[in-house]
Amino acid sequence: MDDGADLVSRLHSEEANPALLEQVVAGTEETTTGVIRLKSMATEGVLKYPIIAVNDARTKHFFDNRYGTGQSTLDGIIRATNLLIAGTTVVVAGYGWCGRGVANRARGLGANVIVTEVIPLKALEAVMDGFRVLPMQKAVQEAGLVITLTGDIHVLRQEHFKAMKDGAIIANSGHFNVEIDIPALEKLSVDKGKARPYVEVYTLGDGKKLYLIGEGRLVNLAAAEGHPASVMDMSFANQALCLEYIAQNRDNLENRVYDVPESIDETVAQLKLEAFGIEIDTLTAEQEKYLNSWEMGT
Amino acid sequence: MDDGADLVSRLHSEEANPALLEQVVAGTEETTTGVIRLKSMATEGVLKYPIIAVNDARTKHFFDNRYGTGQSTLDGIIRATNLLIAGTTVVVAGYGWCGRGVANRARGLGANVIVTEVIPLKALEAVMDGFRVLPMQKAVQEAGLVITLTGDIHVLRQEHFKAMKDGAIIANSGHFNVEIDIPALEKLSVDKGKARPYVEVYTLGDGKKLYLIGEGRLVNLAAAEGHPASVMDMSFANQALCLEYIAQNRDNLENRVYDVPESIDETVAQLKLEAFGIEIDTLTAEQEKYLNSWEMGT
């Protein structure tokens, strides 16, 4: 089981003892980043055993990103700052699954939320979901809190810091600490200090203060406890069931990256519902037949 | 341009004048049902010209189903009944795009919403979105209003009518009028009359009254005005741009069903944003480069 494909790359590297790699039957991978790296290895023909991309299970990334990141990002920010979210103008950069999660949770806590995007379709969904959509340069002028979750680099940079209001709080919940251009922020600042645990205060030349949480690292890990157990349980159930599957089906698998079998994804959803004590309907025979026969009903 | 593939089937039928079919260069299709029928025709090798599935554009079905159906379903129900949604327990059968739209709009109007599903993953999303999920047999016992949007047959049937509360209102917003088993309802009833325009009242043997809107047909068409223009504009923009595309590219297309070109989908999203007067960000050169190079940032 790997997280980020770090173990896999190490095992496949020249420094590693080749005997180790030979003992590995198959593997699983938890993260988006890892899946991308593994697919490159498979394409280049260097991957030496089959791997299931647990990350891509719907019971993993639908829940992890929307509900897990949504809550834990704001949890980290509140722990670090004790900010009242109600009444705060919150800018959410990126309206992917994570951004949607955070935008909804911020609104649910009483914030007025502005979304920034680079993709027209996502921007349009944000508009239809009732959020304001602005270019970042305008958005930061109103922001009490700015959160980046884009997967890209330097989403907040010099021109944005200059336009921010005194007292604005900045946090990142994207995977890497590159979304906020911290060197640019340092360069603009005449002073820097610790405002609270996990919070640095930067004083700019004009006396304005900006607050950066957790050095721009994933705020739910930097200042809170990461995802709640009740989101991680679905990831780990996928891991366990995929390991069983891959062990039993090793002989029929090639050395490439596989999706989580549909039946495992469904089993995990079913098990989670049972853990909640929730029952759902099943199709009647008549309904099954209807769904398979499009002549009826027209 | 077709809606439901009715024109296409007619043109391809034995009764039609073959000269007509020969004049057709290419086509587009607006609906899910039509796309399914056309794909069957293509698979069977009988389709005589290329068709673009406008329905499958993201700027069509994302917006049409969630926001259009969401609002217009409740609009139809309110016009037909003048029901106060606030405080009403509303059962939404099906948590697809349409069901999500209706569940969210009902909650936004103050309802307590129960979702029913047959697919565990969708049921789980409904739970995580804060809705109660129950089997229909239990759900109807609490319902003031039940809305079906499943695409399946007899979602409400004899055992459910029997379990409903006196005064419950029933509506369908799925494509066909088969989701509610009206013959079964008729059979259970000792009396039937008109309660208001578009509303039939059924009196059951025990004196209980159930109210059916619009004879179980799509309630937004039966009792309101269908989708708002500001949703249909995106469908029609897709139609127009696809017709232009298919005319220009006819020589390179086979006689099968094509997706809407990605660039048209994006253009429509961009045009809609402009119509709202909304500007968004664009990637910097540095950001473009970063997205294409996964080594950075790790």
Next chain:
Amino acid sequence: MDDGADLVSRLHSEEANPALLEQVVAGTEETTTGVIRLKSMATEGVLKYPIIAVNDARTKHFFDNRYGTGQSTLDGIIRATNLLIAGTTVVVAGYGWCGRGVANRARGLGANVIVTEVIPLKALEAVMDGFRVLPMQKAVQEAGLVITLTGDIHVLRQEHFKAMKDGAIIANSGHFNVEIDIPALEKLSVDKGKARPYVEVYTLGDGKKLYLIGEGRLVNLAAAEGHPASVMDMSFANQALCLEYIAQNRDNLENRVYDVPESIDETVAQLKLEAFGIEIDTLTAEQEKYLNSWEMGT
């Protein structure tokens, strides 16, 4: 039973047959406006029989204004225009009970809501509830829809019409049709016509079109069906129980305006809960005692 104190004033006027007034034992009044007029009459010593201000029951104005006006205002606007509320920037003028109701329902339908106010405390509540608060002159520049519910005059006037965007829709849900300065709008316009039933389109000198619903009258009455029955039932229950009370207690009442007896207000709430089939808790003996004795627990 009176609505607006029109019957009462007539009975007390010099033109009325004095024999009629003598036959009246007591009365009730449904509206805010009526209550104000009756209190003036009582203060001036001219009121000839006791009246209960049904309007002031909490089971009347809490529900009527927030939930009734909230839904029916948007219902009227949607019927008149078939506007998609999702994605629309809606300006709500006034954050009293009615304004709150409309602001919440608009947000629940996917709007981005801006509130305008003249009272700082209410403005602050709107901010904390997650709405944007702006002066009207700025708000109208972003508005797709403007709704007035302030109880005051000329909330929308010449300078606002001039600043509105092309295509903006204007509606009033306050009691009188004076909140929108229609004469000023007429004066600015070079053309006026009917866009749809209940919708007038005004063309301004620069070609911009503004849409006025229901001639600026209460939009839920002008273009929909007023309040739903399930809100009015509480008003009428108050009316019925107050009539019984006032008939039984006539001898002990002076000729002035009385509040609805607390016990009737509570009875109506209790009856409404029963109509919903909802049970609630009752205090234990220990809890009753605790509430009456502030020494415990400290």
Next chain:
Amino acid sequence: MDDGADLVSRLHSEEANPALLEQVVAGTEETTTGVIRLKSMATEGVLKYPIIAVNDARTKHFFDNRYGTGQSTLDGIIRATNLLIAGTTVVVAGYGWCGRGVANRARGLGANVIVTEVIPLKALEAVMDGFRVLPMQKAVQEAGLVITLTGDIHVLRQEHFKAMKDGAIIANSGHFNVEIDIPALEKLSVDKGKARPYVEVYTLGDGKKLYLIGEGRLVNLAAAEGHPASVMDMSFANQALCLEYIAQNRDNLENRVYDVPESIDETVAQLKLEAFGIEIDTLTAEQEKYLNSWEMGT
């Protein structure tokens, strides 16, 4: 400045040096409890100096209770448990200002919320706000999390613990630690241990585990940081301005409890808006006149 009237009672007690009391010119009080105690003292004629009830300012208790308690209660619970609120059935006992705050924030974080009440009118508001309302005995059977904010004693007691599901979490956000009958819980338990910091796990006779946060004390103080600064600033602004007022007006005040002057309440609201950088409208001369003259407009 006092919080709970503890200093005042001490100064007025027989043990205190009478010289101290003579030096006190006037005072202010922050809490509901303190105000009640001081009013008793005033009624009994023992209060020796005037006191302003800062607690009763609208800019204090409207914001403190709804937005402060709403967020910080869930913040405390999340810090203590790392529970995912989305998908959790949360029971909120009490639909006063605090209960409303918590119910709304829990819903905003994705919970399915059940409200319990003893007052029909409040129960009805909860229903109309879209919440389910149940008696506690039924509510606890579905609860993943139960929060008490009633101001009363033993809201959760033996029969409720017995009916709870395995794994249920219990927290209090009412002022005193008497809302949960902890002795009854201890008596039902065969084992007790520490699950996490601030969380005790009780094992009942049937093996069921219940989790109690912060020993039933105010969970936002026990497990988080109390109210955010941006709520407390309004309380402290009221304190400061009331001290100035009471010093300047001492000679005209009797030895009793005074409300915060309306003008101070309004000033604080205005200052808070300015701190947010928010401008609002002011009445025109025409509007002022209209509001004072009820003949116009009818």
